[in-house]
Amino acid sequence: MPRRVYVHIGAPKTGSTFVQNVLFGNAERLQQAGLLVPGTFQAHDQAMTDLRQVPWRDANLHWTWDRLVESCARWPGDVILTSEGFGAATTAQARRAVESLRPAEVHVVVAARDLWRTFPSMWQQTIRARSTWRFEDFLKAVELGRFDGFWEDYVANRMFLRWGDLVPPAQRHIVTVPQPGTPHDVLWQRFAGILGVPADIGATVDPGSNPSLGAPEIEVLRRVNAALGDRYPHRLPYQRVVHKHLVRAVLQERDNDVRFGVGLDRAGWVAQLAEQQIKELQDYPCHIVGDLAELRPHRMDGSTSPDELDDRQILNAAIETIVGMLGHADSLHQELKAREPAGMLNRVKRGLRRRLVS
Structure with a gap:
């Protein structure tokens, strides 16, 4: 069984595609450094749909959660499993995952991004997953408390609690996504520090692999x-x-x-939510990589909504x-x-x- 298993659970739209490209694109070098990245991105994604028992899972898919765990059972070093969909697992599903990985030392890694950038990115993600609601309808649903799934499945705080409560505080890691203008490899350097691998491994990976x-x-x-x-x-x-x-x-x-984004008429609301998010994470015993202050919107500009075209x-x-x-x-x-x-x-x-x- 592995010595340590790091489970990167999301959140969506926090640079996860970039981090995964580094991991899978450098799997051989990482393995030489003692970190196994088992299978492929598709294997982890398919295992996620099995773990969560989502209704849209294809019954013919090869990879299950148990198969992914089995694929790294004989590795004596460290392992990382990654899918931004892991974070949406229920408490029972997360417990099953963590228990299936023991006696390895299980670490939970989550990334958090400021809400000013998260809202438009997350709405776009839902459209790219076949949704049809307008941007304003999405924002209103969140604002009026009619879309609690946004906080449960797409934002770091609640998913982190569901998974983090299953492991000791020293094995809970939250990575803050740097503000715009920061060199793109800073995010990977933060992950690499948690995983204990050379940060320069991912220096040449293109960060724009999933452009908005x-x-x-x-x-x-x-x-x-x-x-x-x-x-x-x-x-x-x-x-x-x-x-x-x-x-x-x-x-x-x-x-x-x-480009498009949240209108300035909601700037106060988003700023208030950011402070609440920061306070919750400050109060939760965990290892913070980066700075929670990065969850405050860096620059709130007026922007065009797709609804206004x-x-x-x-x-x-x-x-x-x-x-x-x-x-x-x-x-x-x-x-x-x-x-x-x-x-x-x-x-x-x-x-x-x-x-x-x-």
């Missing part, structure tokens, strides 16, 4: 989601079609220069998206065409061999 969409682009996606009806209703089919061929191939490739802006973005998808379709056709001769030749060779054998 601009206001027109995310509004186009929201309207596409609404128009899909009951097509691609579950996570994997939606990822394989919409996310792969629309979001990644086209929308993320646009300039995305019309006029029809011309949406139409222009939609037309350009169609043009982009035509180019994407053509590139796929060219790739397929380039593979055809070799494929046809192999089929001819196999047919000739069958005739000779018979």
Whole structure:
């Protein structure tokens, strides 16, 4: 059994994709340094859906939580398991996870980001997961207490308590996400310090592997989601079609220069929430990496909401998206065409061999 197991549980939109790219992209070097990153990102993600028994899990998926645990059972050093979805586990599910990892020393790692940046990022994440609600509706639901799941599943505090209460204080770690303008590798350096591995391992990883969409682009996606009806209703089919061929191939490739965020009319509310968040984490015995003051909004600027875009802006973005998808379709056709001769030749060779054998 491993000596220590670090379970990175999220929260979503706290640089987790960047950290995971460092981990999986440098798995061999990390293993040489004594830290095992078992399997692939998909293995950890699939294990997360099994642990949480989510209704949208594909029954044919290979990886389960028990299989992931078994894959590192004979490693004598340290292990890290990572998924921003782990944090949404119930107390009972988190307890099952921690108990299944013992007698290893289990550490819980969570990252926290200021709410001024979290709100628009989290709403965008829900749209990229097939939601259709408007940004203002999302904010109102949180503000009026009608979306408690935001605090339970997407913000560090409550998920940290559910997992952290299962391990001693010295084995609870909270990482604050640096403010804008900070060198991107600072976040990884903070994780590396917890894991006890060289911080320079991830210095060359591109932090922009999961870029945000601009206001027109995310509004186009929201309207596409609404128009899909009951097509691609579950996570994997939606990822394989919409996310792969629309979001990644086209929308993320646009300039995305019309940013959006919480309006200044809610600045006081967000500032108050930040102080509450900081106070809760200050009062919880744990290892803080970074500075809880980074959870205070650094700069509150006025910004455009996707709800405020006029029809011309949406139409222009939609037309350009169609043009982009035509180019994407053509590139796929060219790739397929380039593979055809070799494929046809192999089929001819196999047919000739069958005739000779018979």
